[in-house]
Amino acid sequence: MSEDRSTNIESVHSLEEDEITQTRTKSQCHQDKETGIAKNGSFKELAHTDSASATSDSDIDQDDKPHMDYPDGGLKASTIVLACWIGFVSNFGLINSTGAIESRVQQYILTENTATEISWIFSIFSFVAFGCNLISGRLFDKYGAKTISIIGSILLVGGLFATANCRTLVEFILGFGICCGVGCALLMAPNVSVIGHYFDKHRGIAMGIAMSGASVGGIVWPLLCLGLYGKVGYTWTIRILAFAMLLLLGIYCILIDDRRKEVAQYSTELKAQRLREREKLGICEVSFSRKVANKMFLTRKLLSTAHKIQDAVDFSMLRDLTYDFLVLGVFLNEFSLLLVFTYIPTYAISENFSQSTGLLALIIVNATGVVGRYVPSYIADKYGNFNIITPQNYGKAYGTCYFFCAFGNLISLPIGMALTGSNGNYRNMAIFNGVTSAIGTIAFASARYRLGGFKLVAV
Numbered sequence: 001m002s003e004d005r006s007t008n009i010e011s012v013h014s015l016e017e018d019e020i021t022q023t024r025t026k027s028q029c030h031q032d033k034e035t036g037i038a039k040n041g042s043f044k045e046l047a048h049t050d051s052a053s054a055t056s057d058s059d060i061d062q063d064d065k066p067h068m069d070y071p072d073g074g075l076k077a078s079t080i081v082l083a084c085w086i087g088f089v090s091n092f093g094l095i096n097s098t099g100a101i102e103s104r105v106q107q108y109i110l111t112e113n114t115a116t117e118i119s120w121i122f123s124i125f126s127f128v129a130f131g132c133n134l135i136s137g138r139l140f141d142k143y144g145a146k147t148i149s150i151i152g153s154i155l156l157v158g159g160l161f162a163t164a165n166c167r168t169l170v171e172f173i174l175g176f177g178i179c180c181g182v183g184c185a186l187l188m189a190p191n192v193s194v195i196g197h198y199f200d201k202h203r204g205i206a207m208g209i210a211m212s213g214a215s216v217g218g219i220v221w222p223l224l225c226l227g228l229y230g231k232v233g234y235t236w237t238i239r240i241l242a243f244a245m246l247l248l249l250g251i252y253c254i255l256i257d258d259r260r261k262e263v264a265q266y267s268t269e270l271k272a273q274r275l276r277e278r279e280k281l282g283i284c285e286v287s288f289s290r291k292v293a294n295k296m297f298l299t300r301k302l303l304s305t306a307h308k309i310q311d312a313v314d315f316s317m318l319r320d321l322t323y324d325f326l327v328l329g330v331f332l333n334e335f336s337l338l339l340v341f342t343y344i345p346t347y348a349i350s351e352n353f354s355q356s357t358g359l360l361a362l363i364i365v366n367a368t369g370v371v372g373r374y375v376p377s378y379i380a381d382k383y384g385n386f387n388i389i390t391p392q393n394y395g396k397a398y399g400t401c402y403f404f405c406a407f408g409n410l411i412s413l414p415i416g417m418a419l420t421g422s423n424g425n426y427r428n429m430a431i432f433n434g435v436t437s438a439i440g441t442i443a444f445a446s447a448r449y450r451l452g453g454f455k456l457v458a459v
Contacts, residue, residue, distance in 0.1 A: 069262075070200035076257075077198040077206075083255035084210035087149075087191040090156070090248045091184050093217010095129060096341050096369075098122050099362045100222040101163075103345035103355060104234050105172065113169050115346075115420065119413035121172045122342050126413075128181030129188070130334075131406030134399055136189040145190035145258040152186025153249035155179055160242035164235045187249075190256055197259040218341070218366025226359040317400055325447035327401050332440030335408040336433045339416045340365060347426045 071077040106118050139148045159179030166172045191210070199206045221241060228237040317323055344365060345358030419428040 071198050072201050079255055080194055080198050080257065081206050081210055083252050083257075084191050084195055085213040085216075086248050086252045087187055087256070088210055088213030089217035089220070090245050090252065091187040091191060091217075092211075092214030093221055094156075094180070094245075095126065095184060096214055096218030096366050097221040097225075097362070098125065099342045099345045100225040100359055101176070101238070102342050103349060103358055104225070104229060104237075106346060107349070107355070108234060109167065110169060110172070115424065116414055116417040117169060119342075119417045121169070121177050123338075123410050123413040124173055124177035125181045125184075126338055126409035127406050128178055129184040130402050130409055132182055132185030133188055133402055133406075136186045137193075137399065139186070140189035140193060140258075141260075144260050145194050145256045146253060148186045149190050149249075149253050149256050152183045153246075153253055154183070155186065156183030157242050157246045157249065159183055160238060160245060164238035164242065190258065194256065194258045197262070212370050215366045215369035218369065219363050222359045222362045222366070226356055226363075229355070314400055317397060322447050322450045323397070325443045325450065327404060329440045329443035329447065330401050331404050331408045332436045332443065334405045335412045336437045336440065338409055338412050339429065339433050342413055343416065343426070343429070347430075350424050350426055 102118070102122055105121070106115060110118050136148060136152075156179075159175055159181075162175035162179060163172065166175050195206050195210060196203060224241060224244070225237055228240060232240070318327070341362070344362045345355065348358030348361050349355055416429045416432070419432055420426050421428070
């Protein structure tokens with residue numbers, strides 16, 4: 001998460017400016033540190049002194065830059081890639097296979113409900129799975145990969161067992177939409193993040209290998225449903241799916257690990273370096289009396305909560321038009337993909353194909369993703385990533401982007417089903433989906449053009 005909170009510091013200054021009891025110069029700050037004046041619970045805040053203009057950035061010693069060593073290979077790092085691959089098979093594999101469940105539920109279970117009503121089950125599932133990333137990311141930072149992976153696995157497997165016994169719309173929303181959705185959200189954070197703890201130079205290819213599990217899961221789970229629906233029925237098919245998830249996620253929880261201590265140490269060293277830079281630039285500390293500190297306690301608590309939220313979502317990033325194009329592209333891409341993964345089987349059935357053919361269509365779509373996830377990651381490592389933001393803002397950029405995508409997932413399926421009309425004609429949905437995909441592609445291209453034109457160079 002980003003450590004840059006200058007905006008928040010300025011807001012604190014504006015609230016406390018009239019109550020500052022003592023302002024010290026740079027030399028006084030150093031003297032206070034030596035004599036231990038700033039202690040006994042006094043709050044401290046940062047303020048600029050007149051000497052700031054006398055020092056330039058070039059005076060900062062760059063030799064003391066913090067450095068974090070990455071294994072970038074070896075048994076442990078390879079084990080982490082395997083664990084993440086299994087996690088993607090289970091987690092994103094289920095997300096990519098929702099159509100295998102939706103088609104059966106619509107055709108045989110919730111026959112008295114409209115298709116639009118049923119669509120809310122899976123839109124809520126996707127909304128919770130992606131929207132709760134804001135929470136799971138912070139839980140991952142605080143408790144580590146293994147703890148939240150175990151909790152997420154329990155919720156996901158338990159939700160599937162509950163889904164097997166659901167017979168009403170509300171039961172499906174609670175069992176699959178919310179319980180499985182929260183489980184997937186908790187599993188996403190370690191899946192996406194821990195590879196960054198172990199890989200640097202080969203991070204793209206390692207992530208590509210792990211993410212290919214999402215497409216493999218999108219092949220395996222519809223195949224399982226295809227083979228079992230006709231033999232054991234819906235209930236036992238979902239139960240067997242849950243048992244398979246239990247086995248895979250058990251292995252995943254054993255193998256998954258993180259390097260939180262190393263990352264925390266690196267973060268501490270980075271903070272220390274920034275503090276030294278501030279001192280060299282003439283930034284010093286301002287001490288507040290205990291009376292002022294007590295009066296500002298509630299404000300600080302509120303600001304602390306705001307800081308935590310801003311670590312995950314930062315709407316100020318939307319001032320960058322290039323980033324706006326990227327967010328729009330991701331939003332529309334997720335919007336259209338969810339429609340495809342959910343409604344391909346039902347669309348095939350509406351065109352007088354069998355349910356088996358519809359599930360095969362879903363399997364083929366996911367099979368193409370195996371190559372589609374690996375090759376771009378390899379190219380990114382070889383020719384350079386699509387860089388729009390600085391490394392320290394990756395967390396905020398990801399959180400802000402998927403904050404909007406979560407709401408797109410919430411409305412995409414109901415909108416899609418509303419377009420089919422009462423007669424179940426999927427032509428309008430298909431046209432709408434094609435248009436959103438095309439606009440998303442244009443948005444991606446616009447972001448790329450603003451960075452470096454269309455030349456084959458790393459940006």
